[in-house]
């Protein structure tokens with residue numbers, strides 16, 4: 001008896017292709033096939049056959065494609081952006097691989113800008129915390145030339161440390177954007193922001209709050225979601241409020257939030273009084289939001305505040321009320 005899985009495999013086009021005799025190009029030795037790819041850098045070549053894709057599956061080929069399309073101007077901006085998007089969408093383009101590429105590309109110059117004897121050399125790159133590197137986007141002519149779509153795989157949960165670091169580095173050093181015209185991608189990105197709140201991933205929430213390339217500025221709707229659905233993680237709620245205020249949001253009236261506050265206070269939860277105070281502060285003329293007012297700290301309910309010199313750049317991190 002043939003199992004359903006094996007039956008499905010037998011009728012799949014891939015199985016038929018594997019069973020067919022190899023074409024002359026598929027039968028070429030790996031070295032020659034890889035040489036053809038590196039000389040042509042045609043990204044359609046691995047798509048032409050699983051045999052060819054398997055033979056081209058190597059760091060050598062991946063790096064060659066990255067150097068050609070992520071690091072060199074090919075003279076056709078639209079085509080280059082399209083090819084860059086395809087490269088980032090590949091499964092092999094992981095955070096680890098991208099770091100390898102950046103190191104290979106800039107190591108000899110000794111600066112992330114790729115220029116030898118740079119007077120303001122930034123090296124080695126701080127991949128985990130790009131905010132610590134003092135540069136403007138103009139200092140990175142090569143990386144900022146990467147102007148393509150952020151792959152959907154980096155826009156949704158689960159928000160692993162690796163994913164957050166990769167997305168943060170790309171947003172900070174390249175010109176990549178979300179394809180908002182694509183409804184599916186749009187949905188993924190909007191859900192990704194909610195995933196970050198539900199996963200209590202402060203770093204991911206912060207990315208969405210402070211980078212307009214990752215979506216609209218937050219409003220009270222997101223505060224409501226973070227309180228009602230996200231359990232009022234105060235660091236997250238505070239960052240959403242502060243970010244919304246910085247981006248000019250001023251309408252802080254909300255019945256659902258007031259009701260939540262009332263119930264939380266009635267149940268003796270300190271979060272209720274804290275949120276009541278924050279909403280009062282925001283509703284006053286001028287809309288002040290104090291990081292220290294109403295502060296308390298108990299295990300599992302602490303407030304972490306990032307002070308932003310601008311809406312996008314985090315300069316100082318202060319932990320409040322740490323035991």
Ligand SMILES: [Zn+2]
Nearest residue numbers: 111113118121
């Ligand atoms: Zn430099």
